[in-house]
Amino acid sequence: MPANKNALLRYRTIDKCLQNHGRKWTLNDLIEACSDALYEYEGKDTYVSKRTIQLDIQLLRSDKLGYNAPIEVYEKKFYRYADPDFSITDVPLTEGDLDVLSESVAVLRQFKDFSLFSELNGVIQKLEDKIYHAAGTEPPVIHLDKNEQLKGLAHLDVLYQAITKRIVLKISYQSFSARQPNDIVFHPYLLKEFNNRWFLVGRRADHKPILTLALDRIASISPDLKTDYLRDDFDADTYYKDTFGVTVLGVPPIEVRLWVNRQNAPYVLTKPFHHSQRLIERRKTGGIEIAFTVHHNFELERLLLGFGSSVEVLGPTRLRRKMKKVLGEALGHYEEAR
Numbered sequence: 001m002p003a004n005k006n007a008l009l010r011y012r013t014i015d016k017c018l019q020n021h022g023r024k025w026t027l028n029d030l031i032e033a034c035s036d037a038l039y040e041y042e043g044k045d046t047y048v049s050k051r052t053i054q055l056d057i058q059l060l061r062s063d064k065l066g067y068n069a070p071i072e073v074y075e076k077k078f079y080r081y082a083d084p085d086f087s088i089t090d091v092p093l094t095e096g097d098l099d100v101l102s103e104s105v106a107v108l109r110q111f112k113d114f115s116l117f118s119e120l121n122g123v124i125q126k127l128e129d130k131i132y133h134a135a136g137t138e139p140p141v142i143h144l145d146k147n148e149q150l151k152g153l154a155h156l157d158v159l160y161q162a163i164t165k166r167i168v169l170k171i172s173y174q175s176f177s178a179r180q181p182n183d184i185v186f187h188p189y190l191l192k193e194f195n196n197r198w199f200l201v202g203r204r205a206d207h208k209p210i211l212t213l214a215l216d217r218i219a220s221i222s223p224d225l226k227t228d229y230l231r232d233d234f235d236a237d238t239y240y241k242d243t244f245g246v247t248v249l250g251v252p253p254i255e256v257r258l259w260v261n262r263q264n265a266p267y268v269l270t271k272p273f274h275h276s277q278r279l280i281e282r283r284k285t286g287g288i289e290i291a292f293t294v295h296h297n298f299e300l301e302r303l304l305l306g307f308g309s310s311v312e313v314l315g316p317t318r319l320r321r322k323m324k325k326v327l328g329e330a331l332g333h334y335e336e337a338r
Contacts, residue, residue, distance in 0.1 A: 296319055
């Protein structure tokens with residue numbers, strides 16, 4: 001790992017430790033935490049000296065990197081933030097940072113019409129909004145949906161590095177139905193986000209079918225440097241071609257036919273359920289009939305149920321019966337006396 005990344009990981013680790021107010025942190029504790037973080041990232045023991053951590057703390061306290069972290073020593077040996085709400089991740093952008101970002105966005109804007117950069121348009125708008133908001137007193141005009149309480153996000157960087165560097169992982173994983181965690185030797189292929197949750201896609205070491213793990217159910221991760229990484233021929237676009245959501249079933253997809261009422265038809269036409277969606281007909285009585293081809297999974301059922309009475313499943317029969325059963329049970333809850 002380059003020295004600058006090494007240092008940044010130490011800064012982030014020290015910051016994370018000092019945000020944990022339920023524990024008292026000595027210098028040796030911080031050294032151990034940084035050593036563990038480097039081992040988890042690199043997969044090998046890295047010596048972190050006492051002098052290195054002392055210099056890190058001194059740098060975090062200074063304005064050289066713009067942190068000005070209020071790190072104090074109490075009881076002559078423990079470290080903490082004088083401001084319990086402080087974090088280096090919340091440090092505002094400086095005027096110099098804003099100038100650099102503004103210039104960078106201007107450069108990116110020049111390439112917006114090239115197909116290679118087409119996916120950057122949303123990112124550029126978010127950057128512009130952040131710069132405008134930070135530079136002035138006006139409120140932001142873009143609001144992103146996020147869940148601050150979502151578990152498992154701390155694993156994202158480690159998993160990203162493992163995938164890009166083709167490192168096999170030992171994962172302690174506990175599904176919602178399991179009583180205790182299971183240890184899995186895992187070949188990671190892909191990080192996938194769906195409905196504000198993150199998932200890790202890959203294979204077990206025994207070459208069984210593709211497995212999808214929810215990040216919020218991962219208890220711990222460590223590298224397995226003794227096992228050779230096997231990528232096989234996994235292709236994400238092909239794998240998810242006939243799927244809505246993250247659950248890919250080892251059975252042929254089905255053709256789903258729906259009636260959508262007049263009020264919701266414009267939304268469904270402008271934001272299709274799936275890329276295979278096609279319009280069958282516009283009914284004179286109101287609404288539209290559409291069809292698309294996907295696997296019958298849990299996510300599909302949740303999607304259709306979310307439309308309530310606005311959508312009717314016309315086929316296939318199995319899916320129609322399932323919707324009728326679930327909606328009938330839901331109706332029963334409201335008919336019961338409270």
